[in-house]
Amino acid sequence: MSLIKTVAQQARRTNVVASKASSSSAHPLGGYNENKAQLRRETTAQYYRDHDIHNAAKKDSVRLKAAALLFTGRIPSDIDLIRSAQYLQSELPVRLAHRIKGFRSLPFIVVTNPHILKVMEQYIRSFKVISSFNDGRMVKKQDQVEDFTHLLEILLDDHGSVIDDLTQGFSSCHDHVLDIFDGDEGKAHELVQSFLDKTLTSRLGIRLLAQHHLLLKDQIGKNSRYFIPRHDRIGIVESRWKPAKDIEAIARKIRESWMFHCDNPPRVKLNGHTEAEFPYIPIGVDYILQEVFKNAFRAVIEAHSNSARQMPPIDVTIAVNREDFTIRIADRGKGMKSDVINKIWRYHFTTARGRSNYGGVGDLLSMANSNEKELAGYGIGLPISKAYAEYLGGNLEIKSMSGIGTDVYLTLKHIDPHKGHSFRI
Amino acid sequence: MSLIKTVAQQARRTNVVASKASSSSAHPLGGYNENKAQLRRETTAQYYRDHDIHNAAKKDSVRLKAAALLFTGRIPSDIDLIRSAQYLQSELPVRLAHRIKGFRSLPFIVVTNPHILKVMEQYIRSFKVISSFNDGRMVKKQDQVEDFTHLLEILLDDHGSVIDDLTQGFSSCHDHVLDIFDGDEGKAHELVQSFLDKTLTSRLGIRLLAQHHLLLKDQIGKNSRYFIPRHDRIGIVESRWKPAKDIEAIARKIRESWMFHCDNPPRVKLNGHTEAEFPYIPIGVDYILQEVFKNAFRAVIEAHSNSARQMPPIDVTIAVNREDFTIRIADRGKGMKSDVINKIWRYHFTTARGRSNYGGVGDLLSMANSNEKELAGYGIGLPISKAYAEYLGGNLEIKSMSGIGTDVYLTLKHIDPHKGHSFRI
Secondary structure (H helix, E strand, O other), X not given: OHHHXXXXXXXXXXXXXXXXXXXXXXXXXXXXXXXXXXXXXXXXXXXXXXXXXXHHHHOOOOOOEHHHHHHHXXXXXXXXXXXXXXXXXXXXXXXXXXXXXXXXXXXXXXXXXXXXXXXXXXXXXXXXXXXXXXXXXXXXXXXXXXXXXXXXXHHHHHHHHHHHHHHHHHHHOHHHHHHHOOOXXXXXXXXXXXXXXXXXXXXXXXXXXXXXXXXXXXXXXXXXXXXXXXXXXXXXXXXXXXXXXXXXXXXXXXXXXXXOOOOOOOOEEEEXXXXXXXXXXXXXXXXXXXXXXXXXXXXXXXXXXOOOOOOOOEEEEEEEOOOEEEEEEEEOOOOOOHHHHOOOOOOOOOXXXXXXXXXXXXXXXXXXXXXXXXXXXXXXXXXHHHHHHHHOOOEEEEEEEOOOEEEEEEEEEOOOHHHOOOOEO | OHHHHHHHHHHHHHXXXXXXXXXXXXXXXXXXXXXXXXXHHHHHHHHHOOHHHHHHHXXXXXXXXXXXXXXXXXXXXXXXXXXXXXXXXXXXXHHHHHHHHHHXXXXXXXXXXXXXXXXXXXXXXXXXXXXXXXXXXXXXXHHXXXXXXXXXXXXXXXXXXHHHHHHHHHHHOHHHHHXXXXXXXXXXXXXXXXXXXXXXXXXHHHHHHHHHHHHHHHHHOOOOOOOOOEOOXXXXXXXXXOHHHHHHHHHHHHHHHHXXXXXXXXXXXXXXXXXXXXXXXXXXXXXXXHHHHHHXXXXXXXXXXXXXXXXXXXXXEEEEOOOEEEEEXXXXXXXXXXXXXXXXXXXXXXXXXXXXXXXXXHHHHHOOOHHHHHHHOOOOHHHHHHHHHHHOOOEEEEEEEOOXXXXXEEEEEOOOHHHOOOOEO
């Protein structure tokens, strides 16, 4: 396991830059110090001199058809695993380089924020580690694949906190971004929005590919040369995915989490094509459903918490056709005013309660400003969900009837290539 | 009643041009004839030499706040009627001139279509008649107002067939429009769309104003100097409009019309703010609701005509809040595919069954092409409805779940000035 040591060493080495940069401002002496300034300048300038990243960012990403995952893995073997590793070995550095370029194009003041700097360095570190794996040569043997797979696992873990870090980062440099645009909220949001949309969908793609590889590895088994089918799954693809099942599971989980705050949270009622099954990649859609249900439950519970009556159910309609499928989540949580609707698609870093979470009705109700209150629950879950839905070739739309309730429409394309519209990961 | 004679004479005189122009091509000799060509050129050139229209088109239209109608007419008297006539006398020629300019900007080949030419001439005629009324001086006395009111009545009648004429006109010159854009369907539609959106919403405004005047006149009574309140109405404004009542009446009417074709058409079920009442101008919204219900009924009946079960109801949700109100009409008529949805907002003149009508299930089902079939019912009712909704300061949106059904959202602003967003007529 010398590999893991290398990753750890690399990680420590790259981190030095970040800790130096950020600790300097926290130094008890503070103020201007020529030596310190010189050091800062030098370490910062290092970010400028990385030709590998620069060159990799020039290459085009090779996005895989979701349908391709379905077919190459029909009866996966070690050969498939080697191919998968090789693809990732050449593809991931390109994608990471593109994202690093994205960080480099952000306003300087923004990237100097310790949280954002930390994420950029994670990307740089991952780029280095993957592109220098096996001395830059493609893996060929099974033990190399084992090592590479293990490396992927570590990197997935390492990047687990990226969304939280970016949330905190953009939250604390909100005023700087506003300053750059002379107080123009719209432009400030646009900058954050386009950066996060790209960064987070790219991240989703990378993670789907990495997880697909890891799951394939699991399914083939450590010492087996043959595929052991498990639960109709091939990597991240469920060959007989049943939306109704996932919807019920997610709704149940969120309903249970509300039981601490509320005697009888609303029920979820399904109708439409509840028996439909088809091949799909549930990871992204599960995330979206979770965010939408969180909002629906919160809206209904807040709107009806003072009523003795049973809460109106959340109605879910599943419509599956050859081309795509739509999941409509309709709540009777009193809806939103149009000025609120226009804001829910923005990444909200300005409120203290930036990230959406399950509970906290009391906190919500105690907020003074009504607009703020209505928006409080909408953190970054919804804009991420919209970005994900679009990345998956579909869309997420909201129609709200203020005073009555909200209808959310999630429409996604099938991945089955016979249906023509498979998205690319 | 010398006035009516004048209108009739004017009408005959102006029509000469149109009939000459169109009959010339039907002449048995056909072919090129220098005399005929000369005549044609001269009569056509007359359209070029009208400085009155040219000058009036330079003026800005004065759009009234819907709320203003509500207030000026609180206790209307003869004075209000004189003011109303004066406003119309100066405003209508400006609006008509703007529309005439619109016709003049259309491609020449389009306006030479006899149906379209006929409509343009109606506009020219109305412009002349109104701007020359009372020798161009503002009305002051009550008998002048009587005459003017009567003139308005005739003109409203005269323009009753405008939508049909434009439909027929654009339908028969469809190929010419395509030719102009070298076969580019999108650009051809854009031309027709923007012309019709403007012409038809301007027409709605003119008709609302004229009808308001006529209704005020009726309500004040021929020989009475004081207002006789009737059904909470002031002109076209209903001071306590109840959306649920109009929705029920329209739905009943359309349901009855289907009873000739179908044993048990779907029921319409209302929920939400069914008791809500507020001041509004129902004319435009009634038109829109009628079009939307026609589509909803047709969709449900077509989708379930082979089923022994009772047809699923059409669910209508009314959501009224301080700023606006939304009417959602949700049917279970199997919905539309996305390629169909993209087309329903276009004015469809290409199909033989261009205009939407109540019946004809048999005809619909016999159409060969499935896309054509799905679109068959969508004539110009829906695009007109959307244009109307936007003119009234709101919008009309459709979310369809292919395989399940369609949800239509009509959102409109209140006219109550205390609610801030009154639209202008």
